[in-house]
Amino acid sequence: MAHLEGTWVVIGGADKGGILVRHGEELSSEALDERLEYGALLQEEELKGSRLRYRKIYGNGPEMGWISTKIHGKELVTRVMPPHLTKLQGARGRAVPTGDPELTFYAISDVHVELKENMQWLKDLPRFPDSAVLVAGDLGVSLAQVRQALRLFKEKFTHVFYCYGNHETWCHKSLGDEEFREMADSFDKLELLRQICMEEEVFVTPQLLNNVWVVPVLGWYHRSWDTEPPLQTPPGQELEHPPLPGEKFATDTAACKWRSFTNASTELAQHLDQQNELWGIWPLPAELEENLKKPRGERSSWVISFSHFLPEIELMPEKRFLFTPNLTQIVGSSFIRQRIKALQPDLHIFGHSHFPWDMTLSDGVRYKSWPLGTPAEQARRISSYPSKDIEEWHPLPVFDSLGRHYPTGPACWYSLMYTRLRRDPQSYAMASFVADVYCPQAPRVPESILSPGGLIPVKDEEQLKRRERYAGKSAASMKREMKNWASAS
Numbered sequence: 408m409a410h411l412e413g414t415w416v417v418i419g420g421a422d423k424g425g426i427l428v429r430h431g432e433e434l435s436s437e438a439l440d441e442r443l444e445y446g447a448l449l450q451e452e453e454l455k456g457s458r459l460r461y462r463k464i465y466g467n468g469p470e471m472g473w474i475s476t477k478i479h480g481k482e483l484v485t486r487v488m489p490p491h492l493t494k495l496q497g498a499r500g501r502a503v504p505t506g507d508p509e510l511t512f513y514a515i516s517d518v519h520v521e522l523k524e525n526m527q528w529l530k531d532l533p534r535f536p537d538s539a540v541l542v543a544g545d546l547g548v549s550l551a552q553v554r555q556a557l558r559l560f561k562e563k564f565t566h567v568f569y570c571y572g573n574h575e576t577w578c579h580k581s582l583g584d585e586e587f588r589e590m591a592d593s594f595d596k597l598e599l600l601r602q603i604c605m606e607e608e609v610f611v612t613p614q615l616l617n618n619v620w621v622v623p624v625l626g627w628y629h630r631s632w633d634t635e636p637p638l639q640t641p642p643g644q645e646l647e648h649p650p651l652p653g654e655k656f657a658t659d660t661a662a663c664k665w666r667s668f669t670n671a672s673t674e675l676a677q678h679l680d681q682q683n684e685l686w687g688i689w690p691l692p693a694e695l696e697e698n699l700k701k702p703r704g705e706r707s708s709w710v711i712s713f714s715h716f717l718p719e720i721e722l723m724p725e726k727r728f729l730f731t732p733n734l735t736q737i738v739g740s741s742f743i744r745q746r747i748k749a750l751q752p753d754l755h756i757f758g759h760s761h762f763p764w765d766m767t768l769s770d771g772v773r774y775k776s777w778p779l780g781t782p783a784e785q786a787r788r789i790s791s792y793p794s795k796d797i798e799e800w801h802p803l804p805v806f807d808s809l810g811r812h813y814p815t816g817p818a819c820w821y822s823l824m825y826t827r828l829r830r831d832p833q834s835y836a837m838a839s840f841v842a843d844v845y846c847p848q849a850p851r852v853p854e855s856i857l858s859p860g861g862l863i864p865v866k867d868e869e870q871l872k873r874r875e876r877y878a879g880k881s882a883a884s885m886k887r888e889m890k891n892w893a894s895a896s
Contacts, residue, residue, distance in 0.1 A: 411817050412488050413451045418827050419483035421445040426483050428472035432458050443468035446853025465862045489826050498753045498810040500704025508807035510617040515802040516543035516758025517778035520556045524782050532563045540564040543758035544572025544715025557607045568610045570623040572715035577662035592664035612687045617808035624714040624746045625683050629676035632739040635832040638732040646845050653736030680742040703751050709810050713756035718744040724821045727837040730888045764822040765815035777803040783884035790881035791860035792817045793873035820858040827856050
């Protein structure tokens with residue numbers, strides 16, 4: 408059975424019918440008549456320099472042979488799991504320390520305990536000794552749910568950090584009469600939420616723990632954060648269904664009450680940026696300010712920040728890979744970006760998108776997201792990557808008091824995709840599930856490049872049974888998503 412770590416995918420030859428395969432290792436060896444298609448998945452048998460002997464897992468082309476991994480500096484194939492993401496790494500400028508850390512930092516977001524399955528997941532979590540968990544928003548809807556969830560996290564972890572998401576700001580009568588009467592609008596609810604965090608002794612301001620600063624960053628999304636072009640079509644083609652604007656399908660637009668502010672507006676995001684002062688996060692502690700005067704890698708203490716909303720557009724898939732292409736209009740904030748720019752953390756945790764993510768951007772910051780998400784999203788993950796760890800989906804260890812970054816996992820499929828495919832928002836090559844809804848004539852990016860997990864054979868009987876158990880629910884949820892967005896558009 409193939410293992411994800413030993414798997415390669417063909418990313419070259421899209422315009423040439425695939426890449427050349429030879430009988431032997433030498434470049435002078437006889438070439439096979441058939442080429443290996445773009446998107447084919449391969450199991451590594453032998454690697455000698457830039458020459459790879461493979462056994463085919465998926466796709467059209469010769470079952471086995473020798474290929475070049477690159478030519479003239481351009482990659483023809485790449486590893487599905489890049490080795491640098493699967494290893495423990497020291498923070499920038501530091502060697503990887505050895506030994507056991509005094510404290511390990513974990514991340515989770517989008518727990519949504521308003522869903523009974525997710526509340527049960529939280530109740531069933533084991534205890535994590537010598538730990539701190541960063542809960543990056545969308546914990547629940549009602550204040551009672553949030554309080555209960557925070558208490559449960561405090562039972563499981565030594566320290567609990569929290570920032571609110573959009574679901575916590577929903578303000579409508581379905582929350583319950585007593586709770587609804589206590590608030591006039593979503594601003595009132597945020598103040599009640601802050602009081603609950605203080606009562607439950609949950610960290611919502613910067614704290615220094617075992618030589619690591621943890622800093623929450625609050626805010627709200629705005630449409631102008633999305634600076635990339637709309638969903639593109641091939642020349643001469645038009646979209647069959649125009650994607651809905653973000654604020655039109657955002658539940659927040661109706662569920663929140665922002666007084667005179669319009670949801671997804673820059674004015675609302677700027678106003679909610681002031682929550683950082685109201686919650687006591689800024690001004691930053693003097694000791695942290697002093698620490699930030701030195702560049703990352705030379706500081707006396709490491710820095711982790713976290714937010715619910717996204718700071719950078721590169722942390723979202725392009726529109727051509729989204730069921731809802733304009734989702735990018737309601738996920739990010741340039742005001743959060745500015746605060747993170749001032750912090751220059753070693754690591755930033757975010758939520759909201761519901762996409763697991765692990766990526767280091769040009770600013771040198773490593774960005775991670777580890778959302779629990781809905782049961783349907785969980786089923787899709789488990790069906791593609793049917794391991795026990797993915798099924799349990801415990802909060803992810805991300806950093807420790809020795810200054811070490813923890814490895815990524817295969818479920819971060821979209822950020823891993825960008826190690827195989829360059830970001831190109833002008834491209835009209837789409838994921839199949841996007842093309843089927845919006846532009847059936849558009850060229851397709853193979854599933855093996857987007858998320859190859861579901862195409863790679865499982866390694867044992869236990870994983871096979873797990874995949875079979877979740878495959879039906881996963882397929883049904885995909886069909887439902889496509890139908891819903893086709894009819895909505």
